[in-house]
Amino acid sequence: MVCEQVRNELSAYLDGELAPPEAAAVRDHVDACPECREVLEELRATIDLVGGLPCCGAPKHLAADVQREIERRMILAAPAAPADEAPQERSLPIRRASPWPRVLAVAATLVLGLGIGLLSYLGTPGPRVRQPAPRAARETAYETYDLAFRQAAARPDDAAGKDLGVGRDKATLYGAKAGAKDGEHEEVLNERLATRTDAPVRTGQPVLSDTNGNALALVGGSWGMAVEEEGVVLHGVAGGGAAGAAADAAATVGAVALAEDARGTLDLQGDRLDVLAAPEVALQLAMVSVMDGRAGVEDLKRIATPDNLDRVANQLVIETESRDRANQDLTRLLGANGMAPLDGPVDAWTHGRAGAVEAKLKRPEEPHPSHAPAGFYYVAHHDGEDTYVVVTDRDNLSRFGSQLAAAEDLTVSERSSDLLRGVRGLQLARRAHEQGIVDGQETAEWDQVRADEGEDLALAPSLEKGGASVFGRGVSGEAGRKEGAKEETREPKADLGKVAEPSAPAPAVAARKVSEEASNLDEKAAVTGDEHRVQGEVGQAVAGAPAQEALGQPAQVPAAPPPGAEEPLSQAPGEMPAQHEVGSPGKPAAPPSEAPQALGGSPPGQAEKPRALGRGEAEPLDGEGGATERRENGRAAKFAPQKGVGAPRAAGAGRGSTPAAGAPVAGPRAGGEAEGRTADVPRAPAGGSGVPARGWGRWYVETDGAVAALGFPRWLGENQVILVIRVLPAAKEAATKAAPEAKPAEAEVKEAPAEGGPKPAPSH
Amino acid sequence: VISRSASEDGPADGELIARVVKGDGVAFGLIVERYQDRLANAVCRLVGSTEDARDVLQDTFVKAYENLDGFRGGSSLYTWLFRIAVNTSLSHRRKRKWMPVAAGTDAEEGGTAREWADPSAPDPADPLEAAETGALVQEALSALDDEHRTVVVLRDIQHCDYQEISEILEIPTGTVKSRLHRARLMLREKLRPLFRA
Numbered sequence: 035m036v037c038e039q040v041r042n043e044l045s046a047y048l049d050g051e052l053a054p055p056e057a058a059a060v061r062d063h064v065d066a067c068p069e070c071r072e073v074l075e076e077l078r079a080t081i082d083l084v085g086g087l088p089c090c091g092a093p094k095h096l097a098a099d100v101q102r103e104i105e106r107r108m109i110l111a112a113p114a115a116p117a118d119e120a121p122q123e124r125s126l127p128i129r130r131a132s133p134w135p136r137v138l139a140v141a142a143t144l145v146l147g148l149g150i151g152l153l154s155y156l157g158t159p160g161p162r163v164r165q166p167a168p169r170a171a172r173e174t175a176y177e178t179y180d181l182a183f184r185q186a187a188a189r190p191d192d193a194a195g196k197d198l199g200v201g202r203d204k205a206t207l208y209g210a211k212a213g214a215k216d217g218e219h220e221e222v223l224n225e226r227l228a229t230r231t232d233a234p235v236r237t238g239q240p241v242l243s244d245t246n247g248n249a250l251a252l253v254g255g256s257w258g259m260a261v262e263e264e265g266v267v268l269h270g271v272a273g274g275g276a277a278g279a280a281a282d283a284a285a286t287v288g289a290v291a292l293a294e295d296a297r298g299t300l301d302l303q304g305d306r307l308d309v310l311a312a313p314e315v316a317l318q319l320a321m322v323s324v325m326d327g328r329a330g331v332e333d334l335k336r337i338a339t340p341d342n343l344d345r346v347a348n349q350l351v352i353e354t355e356s357r358d359r360a361n362q363d364l365t366r367l368l369g370a371n372g373m374a375p376l377d378g379p380v381d382a383w384t385h386g387r388a389g390a391v392e393a394k395l396k397r398p399e400e401p402h403p404s405h406a407p408a409g410f411y412y413v414a415h416h417d418g419e420d421t422y423v424v425v426t427d428r429d430n431l432s433r434f435g436s437q438l439a440a441a442e443d444l445t446v447s448e449r450s451s452d453l454l455r456g457v458r459g460l461q462l463a464r465r466a467h468e469q470g471i472v473d474g475q476e477t478a479e480w481d482q483v484r485a486d487e488g489e490d491l492a493l494a495p496s497l498e499k500g501g502a503s504v505f506g507r508g509v510s511g512e513a514g515r516k517e518g519a520k521e522e523t524r525e526p527k528a529d530l531g532k533v534a535e536p537s538a539p540a541p542a543v544a545a546r547k548v549s550e551e552a553s554n555l556d557e558k559a560a561v562t563g564d565e566h567r568v569q570g571e572v573g574q575a576v577a578g579a580p581a582q583e584a585l586g587q588p589a590q591v592p593a594a595p596p597p598g599a600e601e602p603l604s605q606a607p608g609e610m611p612a613q614h615e616v617g618s619p620g621k622p623a624a625p626p627s628e629a630p631q632a633l634g635g636s637p638p639g640q641a642e643k644p645r646a647l648g649r650g651e652a653e654p655l656d657g658e659g660g661a662t663e664r665r666e667n668g669r670a671a672k673f674a675p676q677k678g679v680g681a682p683r684a685a686g687a688g689r690g691s692t693p694a695a696g697a698p699v700a701g702p703r704a705g706g707e708a709e710g711r712t713a714d715v716p717r718a719p720a721g722g723s724g725v726p727a728r729g730w731g732r733w734y735v736e737t738d739g740a741v742a743a744l745g746f747p748r749w750l751g752e753n754q755v756i757l758v759i760r761v762l763p764a765a766k767e768a769a770t771k772a773a774p775e776a777k778p779a780e781a782e783v784k785e786a787p788a789e790g791g792p793k794p795a796p797s798h
Numbered sequence: 799v800i801s802r803s804a805s806e807d808g809p810a811d812g813e814l815i816a817r818v819v820k821g822d823g824v825a826f827g828l829i830v831e832r833y834q835d836r837l838a839n840a841v842c843r844l845v846g847s848t849e850d851a852r853d854v855l856q857d858t859f860v861k862a863y864e865n866l867d868g869f870r871g872g873s874s875l876y877t878w879l880f881r882i883a884v885n886t887s888l889s890h891r892r893k894r895k896w897m898p899v900a901a902g903t904d905a906e907e908g909g910t911a912r913e914w915a916d917p918s919a920p921d922p923a924d925p926l927e928a929a930e931t932g933a934l935v936q937e938a939l940s941a942l943d944d945e946h947r948t949v950v951v952l953r954d955i956q957h958c959d960y961q962e963i964s965e966i967l968e969i970p971t972g973t974v975k976s977r978l979h980r981a982r983l984m985l986r987e988k989l990r991p992l993f994r995a
Contacts, residue, residue, distance in 0.1 A: 042979060045979035076986050077982050079986075079992075080986045083931070083989050084939065084985065085954045086935070087936065088932060089837055090843070096834050096855060096856065097827050097830045204904070312858065371984070560833075
């Protein structure tokens with residue numbers, strides 16, 4: 035082998051790439067040839083030098099950079115909208131929870147109009163409008179952001195979360211470092227969102243942004259983002275644990291394209307649900323899309339699958355305003371999907387408006403005064419139980435009864451998710467209550483609840499170990515509203531399951547509880563005379579009982595305890611319910627003899643605190659003792675002090691104009707609790723508007739007849755409340771029987787079936 | 799090196815690819831994390847600047863993401879990624895009208911050499927001398943034309959065998975062998991002063 039041949043093989047020889055015979059030949063030659071050996075050594079040294087270069091690792095945050103770059107390219111790849119399509123894209127509706135966005139929209143329109151005029155005058159083009167990004171782009175954005183969020187959660191110390199701007203208190207949801215944005219940043223961001231015209235935003239949620247300036251909202255454990263370019267929303271993405279929360283987050287930042295995705299969902303049927311990996315989000319938004327009129331009932335039916343049938347059924351009922359029609363649709367739907375027919379009517383949600391129509395049909399002579407709509411309600415019939423969900427402005431809560439009476443005038447909720455999650459909150463709260471979940475004994479299930487629902491369902495933050503039961507906090511009672519000092523000697527009352535007065539069906543009582551709670555919240559305590567009619571209507575809607583007597587006959591509505599028994603709402607004998615004093619002076623409270631009996635479980639004189647449904651009860655306020663368990667009608671119920679959790683009426687304390695709000699805590703605790711009670715008052719925002727602290731499940735009560743909860747979940751507007759009352763079958767049955775037969779209360783109680791009895795027939 | 803297609807402590811590449819194609823963004827994040835260091839070292843030496851390497855790496859993974867559904871598994875994922883990285887690096891240099899930049903100029907460019915430094919690497923006995931040596935080697939490497947520099951990086955830095963280099967660059971192994979030898983001979987001329995030192 036000559037030198038030239040050997041030298042051409044030296045690199046391969048050093049790399050071990052030569053076959054053994056060839057390698058041996060090279061080795062023999064090099065051993066004998068100094069020149070070739072020198073070349074070999076120089077090549078070896080060259081290799082060593084190059085190989086000795088320091089190793090370069092990947093730059094920090096490469097994955098996040100890649101994610102952002104992918105999204106950026108997707109945005110740039112989005113086609114521009116043809117000019118003739120632009121207006122349509124810009125006029126997409128977005129659901130709103132309060133009139134404020136409309137005001138903003140109007141203002142924004144004015145601003146835009148002026149701006150366009152000026153630009154036209156200057157001869158420059160107006161704002162560029164783009165079509166939403168293609169579906170693939172939105173999916174990619176979803177993936178990339180979801181990736182980022184997951185990574186942030188997986189690596190708490192990583193800067194990914196900070197880069198995303200998921201700062202503030204929400205950052206902990208993702209395990210991310212707090213990447214707090216200062217107030218100025220948020221102000222600028224909100225200003226920008228407020229002036230956006232193509233995708234209005236919904237107020238009431240904090241708005242953050244990612245490092246690209248895209249508006250980001252975090253609701254509970256979910257997130258929504260509007261990906262923008264030059265102020266135009268290109269697409270919206272949302273994800274996270276709770277679908278409704280994600281949908282709300284998306285709506286918060288005006289991710290209107292996401293709602294359009296929902297429309298796409300209808301078209302794609304099940305495909306997109308898989309692609310998005312967030313079927314709950316898609317379905318929720320599909321429903322919103324239907325509610326907004328961008329899709330029809332037929333579209334909704336097409337997305338039904340065995341997995342989501344229940345939800346679709348619920349929505350169908352809402353849309354058709356008729357359970358019968360919904361059941362018919364479902365029957366056809368099931369048949370079309372090759373599914374077994376239903377054994378009977380589906381228990382499903384019905385819309386409050388349907389109940390009102392029904393009531394109207396039954397009482398054509400009954401006037402329905404027009405009221406300014408300030409809320410909405412739903413009546414749900416599910417699993418033999420009836421549930422009322424009222425969402426309204428806090429200031430109007432006391433007048434919700436009037437609105438119910440004029441249900442046809444009610445504002446129809448644009449947010450079915452409010453209903454679904456509101457009632458889900460009640461269900462979960464009830465389950466927690468039944469399981470005796472108390473502070474320090476939280477179960478994995480409840481942890482999951484919190485993970486799913488975020489802070490909306492979070493336990494009261496200041497629960498102390500060994501303190502109150504989680505949901506033992508009753509809604510305020512009436513007596514405490516009057517004079518808290520008398521409450522300590524009151525009996526527990528308001529056992530709705532024993533309501534048997536013909537003129538007082540259980541639902542009416544439940545409705546009254548609502549009114550009381552409303553009064554507790556309302557600084558004016560202004561309850562109109564329509565309340566009684568409302569009670570009757572609610573009773574009719576729930577139990578199908580002829581509640582006409584109650585309508586227009588407020589005197590028959592139980593308002594005072596019978597002799598020897600305390601009024602169910604904890605009103606002291608001889609005292610006038612506050613709501614009557616303030617709001618209905620012309621409607622005196624019913625005499626004690628007309629009040630329903632057997633609403634209390636303890637004998638007179640027993641030094642127990644009023645039941646949770648009693649107005650103005652003091653016990654829930656900051657009690658420091660241990661949980662008190664009482665048994666009423668064979669059913670245990672925990673009512674225990676719960677430090678750090680304020681009663682609903684305290685929500686009005688900030689305004690200081692409601693006697694109830696400022697009422698001293700009952701009994702010997704009153705003085706000593708003053709400070710703690712102040713701390714319990716739901717936190718008002720910095721503005722001091724008296725808006726209660728956000729939360730859900732803080733005020734919950736359960737009796738044999740009903741469960742009720744009042745919440746201020748984050749997904750509502752700042753000044754809105756949601757009130758959920760579920761009337762249990764026992765109470766319903768009792769009311770149904772009591773109304774036509776006018777049996778004495780005691781007898782009715784004995785005949786009342788136990789909870790879980792036969793389901794009542796659909797009311798229509 | 800290339801044969802390490804599956805992480806010892808994670809799902810196999812094929813599984814990750816399938817997940818990404820189905821829309822699992824998290825899986826792609828895992829791919830990035832799995833290969834970013836190995837690609838980074840090579841890219842850094844190919845483009846000669848950590849700042850440029852950052853851009854190239856980002857582009858590499860974005861391109862991979864965009865084309866992952868077209869990856870048929872004919873080669874390993876690493877080989878496929880490296881092919882993208884090499885092509886992106888060379889394209890980047892051409893677009894930037896690359897002028898050879900000696901290693902060590904990152905600081906002047908606002909680079910992040912410290913950030914990129916391998917924390918596990920032992921400290922040299924004489925950091926200054928090592929830095930000077932490294933700068934000279936990188937300068938010599940950067941002075942090579944693209945095809946020669948690439949094979950040197952793949953072999954002497956990434957320790958790929960000829961077959962792997964052949965697959966990455968899609969050239970015959972004989973070409974790899976001859977090109978690598980020529981590249982080393984050119985480097986030898988530039989680095990000879992270091993031999994004598």
